[in-house]
Amino acid sequence: MTAVTTTRPADEIVPAKRRDPLLIALWITLVVIALIWIAPFVFIFFTSLKSNAEVMSSSAFAPPASVHWPNFEGAWRNGDFGRTLINSTIISFVKVPLGLLISAMAAYALARIRLRWNKALVLFVLFGTMIPFQVMLAPLFTLVNGLGLIDTYVGIILPYLAFGVPYQVFILQGFFRAVPKELSEAALIDGASHITVFRRIFLPISLPVLAALLILDFVNTWNEFAMALVILQDSAMWTLPLGLMSFQGQFSSDYGQLNAAIVMTVLPAMIVYLIFQRYFVSGLTSGALKG
Amino acid sequence: MATVEIADVRKSYGSVDVIHGISMAIEDGEFVILVGPSGCGKSTLLRMIAGLEEISGGRISIGDRVVNNLPPKDRDIAMVFQNYALYPQMTVAQNLGFSLEMAGLKKPQIRTKVEETAEILGLTPLLSRKPAQLSGGQRQRVAMGRAIVRDPAVFLFDEPLSNLDANLRVQMRAEIKALHRRLGSTIVYVTHDQIEAMTMADRIVVLRAGIIEQMGTPLELYDRPENMFVARFLGSPSMNFLKGTLAEGEEPALVLPGGDRIVLASRPEARGEIVLGVRPQEVTIDPVRGTPARIVVTEPTGADTHIVARVGDTDVTCVVQGRVEEGPDDIIPLSFAVPSAHYFDPETEQRIDAAGSVLELAARSQRAVQ
Numbered sequence: 001m002t003a004v005t006t007t008r009p010a011d012e013i014v015p016a017k018r019r020d021p022l023l024i025a026l027w028i029t030l031v032v033i034a035l036i037w038i039a040p041f042v043f044i045f046f047t048s049l050k051s052n053a054e055v056m057s058s059s060a061f062a063p064p065a066s067v068h069w070p071n072f073e074g075a076w077r078n079g080d081f082g083r084t085l086i087n088s089t090i091i092s093f094v095k096v097p098l099g100l101l102i103s104a105m106a107a108y109a110l111a112r113i114r115l116r117w118n119k120a121l122v123l124f125v126l127f128g129t130m131i132p133f134q135v136m137l138a139p140l141f142t143l144v145n146g147l148g149l150i151d152t153y154v155g156i157i158l159p160y161l162a163f164g165v166p167y168q169v170f171i172l173q174g175f176f177r178a179v180p181k182e183l184s185e186a187a188l189i190d191g192a193s194h195i196t197v198f199r200r201i202f203l204p205i206s207l208p209v210l211a212a213l214l215i216l217d218f219v220n221t222w223n224e225f226a227m228a229l230v231i232l233q234d235s236a237m238w239t240l241p242l243g244l245m246s247f248q249g250q251f252s253s254d255y256g257q258l259n260a261a262i263v264m265t266v267l268p269a270m271i272v273y274l275i276f277q278r279y280f281v282s283g284l285t286s287g288a289l290k291g
Numbered sequence: 292m293a294t295v296e297i298a299d300v301r302k303s304y305g306s307v308d309v310i311h312g313i314s315m316a317i318e319d320g321e322f323v324i325l326v327g328p329s330g331c332g333k334s335t336l337l338r339m340i341a342g343l344e345e346i347s348g349g350r351i352s353i354g355d356r357v358v359n360n361l362p363p364k365d366r367d368i369a370m371v372f373q374n375y376a377l378y379p380q381m382t383v384a385q386n387l388g389f390s391l392e393m394a395g396l397k398k399p400q401i402r403t404k405v406e407e408t409a410e411i412l413g414l415t416p417l418l419s420r421k422p423a424q425l426s427g428g429q430r431q432r433v434a435m436g437r438a439i440v441r442d443p444a445v446f447l448f449d450e451p452l453s454n455l456d457a458n459l460r461v462q463m464r465a466e467i468k469a470l471h472r473r474l475g476s477t478i479v480y481v482t483h484d485q486i487e488a489m490t491m492a493d494r495i496v497v498l499r500a501g502i503i504e505q506m507g508t509p510l511e512l513y514d515r516p517e518n519m520f521v522a523r524f525l526g527s528p529s530m531n532f533l534k535g536t537l538a539e540g541e542e543p544a545l546v547l548p549g550g551d552r553i554v555l556a557s558r559p560e561a562r563g564e565i566v567l568g569v570r571p572q573e574v575t576i577d578p579v580r581g582t583p584a585r586i587v588v589t590e591p592t593g594a595d596t597h598i599v600a601r602v603g604d605t606d607v608t609c610v611v612q613g614r615v616e617e618g619p620d621d622i623i624p625l626s627f628a629v630p631s632a633h634y635f636d637p638e639t640e641q642r643i644d645a646a647g648s649v650l651e652l653a654a655r656s657q658r659a660v661q
């Protein structure tokens with residue numbers, strides 16, 4: 001194998017005139033699925049901008065005739081979304097980066113530091129991903145209650161970490177294992193400590209994975225309902241989904257406001273997604289090794 | 292700059308012994324090449340010197356320090372890996388400067404040193420590129436630069452050229468040699484390319500299955516291989532071996548199992564069965580002393596022609612200058628009567644010395660008569 005190959009970017013290859021029928025079929029499938037997914041959002045978004053009278057008189061997917069902003073104001077006020085938004089923000093912004101950092105460090109240790117119990121530890125972590133949290137809700141409540149952490153941020157963040165970290169560790173250690181070991185060895189010879197290797201080599205080259213995990217975890221945490229319901233009982237501590245739930249109970253007939261509330265709930269998650277999706281670019285490790 | 296001393300070093304992975312007690316002393320500024328077939332433990336030995344593998348037994352010293360328990364960064368070594376292992380997210384300049392940064396040097400100092408190194412290796416125009424934007428040869432150079440910039444006591448190379456194409460390999464071979472002369476540092480270099488070993492090394496260490504078969508200068512190993520393994524390993528094409536029985540009689544000769552008789556130029560100090568080893572370049576076509584051989588194939592390489600021919604039931608290779616007219620199934624007389632022929636014990640495969648050339652023998656017998 002020679003290292004000096006002149007690779008030609010794929011897009012320079014002369015495109016065939018006739019499209020592959022399989023590709024066309026795939027495209028059509030993709031578009032159909034996308035439409036099915038987008039439809040409810042369109043419905044929610046349009047409805048959130050209609051007055052109640054218009055909701056009743058127009059078709060569900062018809063765009064609003066005139067934009068009706070008061071829905072958002074009303075929902076914000078009636079649902080106490082200011083408070084729940086702050087709670088959700090604090091919880092997610094602490095839990096998600098912290099959890100990812102812990103996972104990444106644990107994954108690095110499992111993948112790169114020779115420990116006697118490595119295999120057993122990985123199995124243990126894997127076991128952690130297999131427990132459905134619904135099973136754990138009652139014992140979890142007892143535990144958090146025993147620690148006196150009901151209705152506190154710590155009381156909800158700790159269980160979130162406990163259930164979020166294992167699968168992240170599992171995914172990341174698989175990814176770290178695939179990083180050529182010469183890369184960390186070269187850095188160790190160059191005088192780096194494990195912390196430096198982790199920070200300067202592993203974190204940068206795993207940005208795409210970290211971004212993906214961050215988005216997934218953020219959306220999960222932001223939308224988490226069951227555990228929050230059990231642990232956060234004081235309405236002052238509620239997160240957005242709890243607030244939305246309660247709002248829905250009171251204002252189920254005011255479609256405009258209800259959908260405005262839903263839009264406000266999902267919007268932050270979408271913004272986070274849009275910010276981090278650009279790190280999804282793959283191929284950051286290319287060029288580390290022979291061509 | 293430092294000596295490296297390896298004393299009875301062993302390595303086992305679990306119950307599998309990979310290195311069975313290797314000892315050697317590498318002098319300050321020496322260029323030592325470890326060669327051997329795949330899986331013989333070359334990389335393992337190198338990695339033990341680097342501190343990337345634990346040493347299961349024995350002692351390794353660099354300079355006057357025993358380094359058995361020192362982490363890699365404290366051993367004052369630099370290593371160039373077969374796959375280069377450049378930091379993908381850093382530019383060439385950052386790759387080169389990483390170790391200096393780790394050593395706590397100031398920014399301007401790092402910049403000067405990086406620029407110096409880049410100058411030596413012709414990397415100056417590439418300093419702001421990422422590894423992905425370099426060709427294989429350029430990456431190789433960056434990997435070497437990363438080693439040079441630290442000015443280590445010992446350089447360790449693990450098959451650094453095996454991913455390059457043939458031309459580039461020849462060029463880099465010369466550059467590494469020039470670099471060694473310029474820096475005067477101790478180099479331990481692993482390869483399984485015997486041409487690299489012959490052309491670059493001050494001393495070659497031939498390994499097989501975790502033990503040293505022989506070490507010495509390239510020409511020592513070429514001229515006096517201690518056993519058939521070393522003889523086979525160095526030189527291209529590989530040495531011819533013919534097994535037969537020594538003829539009793541005035542003229543030294545080997546009788547092959549099929550009855551063919553091979554004239555020898557010297558008399559080995561042995562009786563009965565032996566193995567004769569002659570390099571393909573020393574086999575000649577000789578109607579007087581030659582043994583008839585049936586040509587199997589001829590391979591013109593341009594300047595030379597390689598003839599593979601069958602003597603008795605063994606295929607031998609003969610390199611002759613120029614072109615040959617004969618083709619497959621023609622019979623040619625091949626002579627192995629060269630003073631530099633080697634003899635080996637067929638059982639132990641160890642070298643058997645020759646008592647001297649026929650001329651010497653003749654002279655000696657004449658003296659005895661007088």
Ligand SMILES: Nc1ncnc2c1ncn2[C@@H]1O[C@H](COP(=O)(O)OP(=O)(O)OP(=O)(O)O)[C@@H](O)[C@H]1O
Pocket residue numbers: 304307309327328329330331332333334335336483
């Ligand atoms: N981590 C390991 N666990 C068990 N055996 C190993 C391990 N690493 C290497 N070995 C074994 O040790 C032996 C020597 O390996 P090494 O990599 O040193 O060979 P090498 O001489 O460098 O070969 P090559 O020319 O193919 O690079 C091989 O038989 C290999 O299977």
Ligand SMILES: [Mg+2]
Pocket residue numbers: 333334335449
């Ligand atoms: Mg190797």
